[in-house]
Amino acid sequence: MRYAIRAAFFDFPARLADPAQASGHARYIEEGVLLIDHGKIVQLLEWEERTQVPDWEEYEYLDLRGKIIFPGFIDTHIHFPQIGMVGSWGEQLLEWLEEYTFPAEIDYQDRAFATEMAAKFLDQCLENGTTTALIFGSVHEGSTDALFEAAEHREMRIIAGKVMMDRFVPDALCEKVAESYQQTKNLIERWHNKGRLSYALTPRFAPTSTPELLAAVGRLKREYPDVWLQTHLSENPQEIAWVRELFPDQQDYLSVYHHYGLTGPRSVFAHCLHLEEAEWQCLARSDSAISFCPTSNLFLGSGLFNLRKAHQHNVKIGMGTDIGAGTSFSLLRTLSEAYKVQQLQHYALTVAEAFYHATLGGAVSLSLDDKIGNFLPGKEADFIVIDCAVTPLQTLRQARCRDIWERLFVLMTLGDERNIRQTWVNGRCAFQRHNN
Ligand code: GUN
Ligand code: ZN
Numbered sequence: 001m002r003y004a005i006r007a008a009f010f011d012f013p014a015r016l017a018d019p020a021q022a023s024g025h026a027r028y029i030e031e032g033v034l035l036i037d038h039g040k041i042v043q044l045l046e047w048e049e050r051t052q053v054p055d056w057e058e059y060e061y062l063d064l065r066g067k068i069i070f071p072g073f074i075d076t077h078i079h080f081p082q083i084g085m086v087g088s089w090g091e092q093l094l095e096w097l098e099e100y101t102f103p104a105e106i107d108y109q110d111r112a113f114a115t116e117m118a119a120k121f122l123d124q125c126l127e128n129g130t131t132t133a134l135i136f137g138s139v140h141e142g143s144t145d146a147l148f149e150a151a152e153h154r155e156m157r158i159i160a161g162k163v164m165m166d167r168f169v170p171d172a173l174c175e176k177v178a179e180s181y182q183q184t185k186n187l188i189e190r191w192h193n194k195g196r197l198s199y200a201l202t203p204r205f206a207p208t209s210t211p212e213l214l215a216a217v218g219r220l221k222r223e224y225p226d227v228w229l230q231t232h233l234s235e236n237p238q239e240i241a242w243v244r245e246l247f248p249d250q251q252d253y254l255s256v257y258h259h260y261g262l263t264g265p266r267s268v269f270a271h272c273l274h275l276e277e278a279e280w281q282c283l284a285r286s287d288s289a290i291s292f293c294p295t296s297n298l299f300l301g302s303g304l305f306n307l308r309k310a311h312q313h314n315v316k317i318g319m320g321t322d323i324g325a326g327t328s329f330s331l332l333r334t335l336s337e338a339y340k341v342q343q344l345q346h347y348a349l350t351v352a353e354a355f356y357h358a359t360l361g362g363a364v365s366l367s368l369d370d371k372i373g374n375f376l377p378g379k380e381a382d383f384i385v386i387d388c389a390v391t392p393l394q395t396l397r398q399a400r401c402r403d404i405w406e407r408l409f410v411l412m413t414l415g416d417e418r419n420i421r422q423t424w425v426n427g428r429c430a431f432q433r434h435n436n
Helices: 019-025 047-052 080-085 093-109 111-127 141-153 177-191 211-223 237-246 253-259 277-285 294-299 307-312 331-343 351-358 360-365 392-398 404-414
Strands: 002-011 027-037 040-046 060-071 073-079 130-136 157-161 197-203 228-233 267-271 289-292 316-319 383-386 420-425 428-432
Touching: 019 307, 019 351, 027 047, 040 047, 073 080, 073 267, 073 289, 073 316, 073 331, 073 360, 080 093, 080 111, 080 130, 080 141, 093 111, 093 141, 093 237, 111 130, 111 141, 111 420, 111 428, 130 197, 130 228, 130 420, 141 157, 141 177, 141 197, 157 228, 177 197, 177 211, 197 211, 211 253, 228 253, 237 253, 253 267, 253 277, 289 307, 289 360, 294 331, 307 331, 316 331, 316 351, 316 360, 331 351, 331 404, 351 360, 351 404, 392 404
Parallel strands: 002 060, 073 130, 130 157, 157 197, 197 228, 228 267, 267 289, 289 316
Antiparallel strands: 002 027, 027 040, 060 383, 383 420, 420 428
């Protein structure tokens, strides 16, 4: 239960007012030792400082020299029932939903299938170094139970919720408002604040929600003020035009959610690609967060997220894989695509900022930065052990790196799940890679 782990370490000890300045606020300890005790971080020290630890002998010593340990990656937007349809060809958002997504989600009405997939889904997260995620479930209460059970078994800190939707979806997925309300309430009562599990109200997006459904979501948010809320916002031009038609009284897309009380410090809006000025201001004023999902935005041809504008408006950002519109569970691959999306807009994303968004920044955007995101004493011991060179190309390129920033940037650009050697959850090694 007590470990002293010797390696190099990288984290951000404090929340950043301006993530664009992340480079000056990172902590890199080349020769460090992390003390953990019963799932919690005791301290991160320089290796030479270990002699000051009075009960040093009581820690089990693990020598991981040559590896870099990061806080566990945080995925702020991902869909549990879309693992089986990643990489579906040819469509943009609305057709993609009809053609591939809704049919895949119908399968989750089968509880045994959902249980099998929940294990595979969370194991994919762990293999990719993701220790916390904000997760969209299917519309089914039973499949959402299966997801929470699987996370509880793995001791993972997740936030999840069953999707709520009551129009413009296949009959097999279409709810009545009263049942959506009641099933959501049941799930909150069963899972919210149970150990490391939390609940997120999950209206899919405005087009699949009647005003009555959104009002019911707002009622739940008032009844349970500490639950999270996740939805999609401003992803695709056809979607935005459709929202305008469906909600003609609202001045813009975000106003639909804001009107029903769905913005706030625990609300996370995925995508936000085509926002108007008033929407940026509303996100900032309400202290809502955005999940930036570059692989998804490129794959569906949705658009380019404007990170510079998010910083100008001081809006919190986390990274999202958005499986299955996104194409990888790997936050390393996701950051690499984020860099390219910003390059197309002449914003040179630094590796420090990128890793901030995938770790402490993600924790901030989920209001979990008091529990996870870095190696401060008392934080939960969720971390990943990374090998920067696991392919011939990575080995060749890493040998030519002049400093840690270049090493990390090459890791981000060439890296993927193969670089994740171990994933620790709640002070326990939950995944170990053996095959390379
Ligand atoms: N908008 C509404 N539902 C979805 C979904 O499942 N994925 C994405 N990317 N956008 C959505
Ligand atoms: Zn999504």
